[in-house]
Each structure stands twice: as structure tokens, then as C-alpha cells.
């Protein structure tokens with residue numbers, strides 16, 4: 001898969017770094033990193049000459065990167081001041097910055113001149129903060145002095161070196177305090193904190209600088225469009241509707257008819273050959289009005305169960321389990337998921353539902369989504385799609401895919417029902433639960449983004465945009 005974004009652990013990065021360092025002259029990697037960082041700052045500021053840059057510098061190589069990049073910027077005419085937050089700092093970096101005309105101090109930089117543009121922002125002296133406090137060698141959280149320095153510079157745009165300082169690099173957790181970046185410039189590969197929330201939310205736009213590391217496959221990754229395109233089922237030239245897969249929906253009830261309709265509208269995205277609906281007659285009539293192609297009970301290759309099923313959730317899950325096919329289990333049916341043990345299943349909880357499944361508080365899931373998604377996947381021996389800004393798809397063996405498509409407008413009632421339907425269609429089309437869940441989440445997010453071009457959206461808009469998104473992938477050449 002060409003474009004997949006891999007996120008490696010600190011241990012993997014360290015091993016690759018050691019292997020490469022043994023083959024190249026000392027300092028090479030830091031120079032590569034520093035130049036990449038400097039050019040990212042130039043991009044961010046749309047120039048270097050006359051720009052005012054403050055470097056926050058910790059005791060390690062992360063600070064070294066910042067200092068060398070500062071030297072590059074100073075040589076290109078930027079005014080650069082480094083604020084050393086520790087008694088020790090990278091000696092070569094300090095010398096390079098001084099040699100290029102930058103200032104280095106142990107106290108808060110004041111800036112060379114007062115603002116002339118009349119700006120009244122909280123810190124008008126600098127155009128950007130370069131956060132070189134800690135990178136992959138840091139412990140989560142920040143020392144008091146570092147936290148105080150970030151406070152003093154609050155309001156100034158921030159470019160983080162490798163990671164926003166203070167986040168937990170391998171888990172994506174964010175024990176306070178930590179930096180919040182507009183841009184994070186990272187080296188060699190993405191780290192888990194760049195993909196997984198809440199840390200990903202603190203990283204801003206992530207830019208990767210290639211420094212030549214040779215890395216093994218990662219457990220955490222994010223699919224890109226071409227990866228999803230390669231996974232989608234394509235109709236064989238002599239396909240007929242049954243060979244393309246039939247997806248069955250058992251969702252919605254007299255109390256929640258919309259859930260049935262929206263699950264069907266996701267399933268009817270065109271990626272399976274046929275959609276069946278089994279459930280309440282009134283819901284069936286409603287479904288039929290809007291989707292005349294949907295038929296009733298019969299053989300299926302995958303079931304979507306649970307959304308809006310209310311009291312009927314256990315019964316519908318048992319009925320679906322009578323067929324030996326993969327399932328998507330959502331909402332009310334998640335309470336009975338033990339019944340599906342050993343089956344190919346995708347569970348699609350949001351944070352609150354996952355908390356109930358694991359016997360913890362919702363906020364614990366929100367603070368540590370990667371940990372809890374993995375725990376649930378292992379405990380239930382199922383693929384778990386934890387819905388959120390960056391949905392996680394966890395497999396029982398510890399692999400995780402992070403979904404990066406979507407828009408805040410997707411936080412709308414019924415969107416989860418549509419998602420379950422799409423995943424069901426992909427399961428019926430023959431994808432594994434892991435692939436179906438991750439491709440489904442990607443399509444769902446991309447459809448929401450497409451639909452939201454015209455403004456706020458409702459769940460039905462997402463469903464209607466699905467065929468167009470899938471069509472774009474089918475027609476674009478794999479890359």
C-alpha cells in the first residue's frame with residue numbers, strides 16, 4: 001500500500017536512528033532535521049527576512065534541532081532569540097546560533113524592538129515560537145519552567161519540533177501541561193502522537209522531514225485515499241448482484257425508525273450488490289419509500305445490527321447470529337456482544353458505549369482512546385471502531401488504524417447509523433472486518449467533507465455523498 005502513513009514507536013525510531021548513525025558522519029541527522037525544520041518555519045512565516053523567532057530550548061537534541069534551525073533562519077535575516085529552559089543545552093547548537101547572529105539567554109527574551117504595526121496581541125514581539133523543549137526523549141507533562149515559558153508566549157503561533165512538548169509520544173495521551181502547535185515538524189516517520197487524539201489535536205498540521213531512517217512496519221497507521229481505493233470491492237465484468245454481496249440491516253424500531261432508514265442508506269452506498277431490511281413493518285415501509293431497491297428477508301453475506309433497536313436489540317442480534325456471516329454490531333446490541341464471541345465482528349461504539357463495555361468512565365476513554373480501543377479489541381476478540389474526531393479501528397492483535405477524514409459537521413445525529421451500514425456493505429463485499437471498518441470510516445468521513453462543502457449537514461447528506469466519494473476512488477489511478 002503506497003500511501004499509508006505509518007506511526008512508529010520511540011523504541012523503533014531509536015533503533016533505526018542508531019543503525020543509520022553508525023553509517024553517516026556525526027551530526028548528519030541533526031543537520032537534516034534542522035534544515036527541514038528551518039524551511040518549514042520559513043514556509044509558515046512566508047519568509048525569513050525580518051521575521052522574529054523565539055526558540056524554546058530544552059536540554060536534549062530536540063533543543064539542538066531548534067538551535068541549528070534558528071541559525072539557518074538567522075542567516076536568512078530573521079531575528080532569532082533562544083530561551084534556554086535548562087542549565088545545559090546542545091553546545092554545538094548554541095555556538096551555531098550565536099555564530100549566525102542569534103541571541104541566547106537563560107531568561108525570557110524581550111524581542112529587539114517594540115511592535116510597529118500597532119498589534120495588541122498578548123505577545124506581539126514574536127512572529128513564531130519554535131518549541132524545542134522536548135521531543136521523543138521527553139516524559140509526558142512539562143517541568144514548571146517550561147510550562148511557564150509557554151504561558152508567557154501564549155498567543156504567538158507555535159511550530160513544534162518533532163512533537164508538541166509534553167504529549168505522550170507513544171500513546172497520544174496529553175497529561176497537562178503540554179504545548180499546542182499550529183504546525184509540528186517531525187523527522188523520519190510519524191509518531192503515534194501525531195495520529196492519535198488527543199495528542200493529534202495538539203500537533204496541528206504535521207509535516208514529515210525525511211532523514212533517511214529505515215523502519216519496520218508500524219502497528220499504528222492511517223490509510224490514504226489510494227490505500228482505500230485498493231481495498232474497495234470492484235465488480236467483476238460478469239458480476240451479478242448476488243456475487244457482489246448482499247448486506248442485511250436489522251436496525252431501527254417503531255420507537256427509532258430513523259435509525260433503520262439511515263443504516264440502510266449507508267448500506268445502499270452501492271458497494272454491495274443488494275440490501276435487505278428485516279424489522280418493524282412501519283420502518284420497512286419507510287425504508288421502501290426512500291430506497292425502493294431494498295428487499296426483505298433472505299440470504300445475506302453480512303448483517304448490520306443494533307442501531308435504534310431499543311428493547312429488541314438482543315433478539316435481533318440472536319436472529320442475525322443464526323446466519324454464519326460477519327456482523328457490524330452497534331448501539332443497543334453492544335450490550336449483548338458476548339453472544340457474537342468468535343464471529344468475525346466489527347463493533348462500533350462511541351466513547352460512552354465503550355466505557356460501558358469496559359466498566360469505566362467515558363472521560364477515561366476520551367483521555368486514553370488508543371489504550372481503551374486496544375483493550376476492547378483484545379477482550380472481545382473483535383475489531384473495535386471507536387468513533388470520535390479521529391476514529392480508531394483496533395484489531396485484537398494490537399494493530400490500529402486511525403481515520404483522518406471527516407469534518408466537525410459530522411458530529412450529527414444518525415451519522416453513526418450510516419457508518420454501520422457502509423461497513424456492512426464492505427463486509428458483504430468480502431473485506432475483512434479490519435479492512436471494512438477502516439475503509440468504511442474513511443469513506444464516511446470523506447463523504448461528510450464532500451457534503452459539508454455546501455454548509456452544515458445531516459446524516460442523510462453523508463449517505464447521499466457516499467457513492468460520489470467511492471466513485472472518485474474507483475476512477476483515480478492507484479498511486
Ligand SMILES: NC(=O)C1=CN([C@@H]2O[C@H](COP(=O)(O)OP(=O)(O)OC[C@H]3O[C@@H](n4cnc5c(N)ncnc54)[C@H](OP(=O)(O)O)[C@@H]3O)[C@@H](O)[C@H]2O)[C@@H](O)CC1
Pocket residue numbers: 013014017029030033058059060061062063064065086133134135136137138139140141142143146161162163166187188211213
Ligand atoms: N530520532 C532521530 O532520528 C532524530 C532525533 N532528533 C531529535 O532528537 C530528539 C530527541 O532528543 P533526546 O533524546 O536528546 O531527547 P529530548 O526529546 O530532546 O529531551 C530529553 C531531555 O529533556 C528533558 N526532559 C524530559 N522530560 C521533560 C519534561 N517533561 N519537561 C522538561 N524537560 C524534560 C530531559 O533532560 P534532563 O534535564 O532531565 O536531563 C531529557 O534528557 C528528537 O525528538 C528530535 O527532535 C534529530 O535531531 C535527528 C534525528
Ligand SMILES: [K+]
Pocket residue numbers: 062131132133134135160161162163164165
Ligand atoms: K518539541
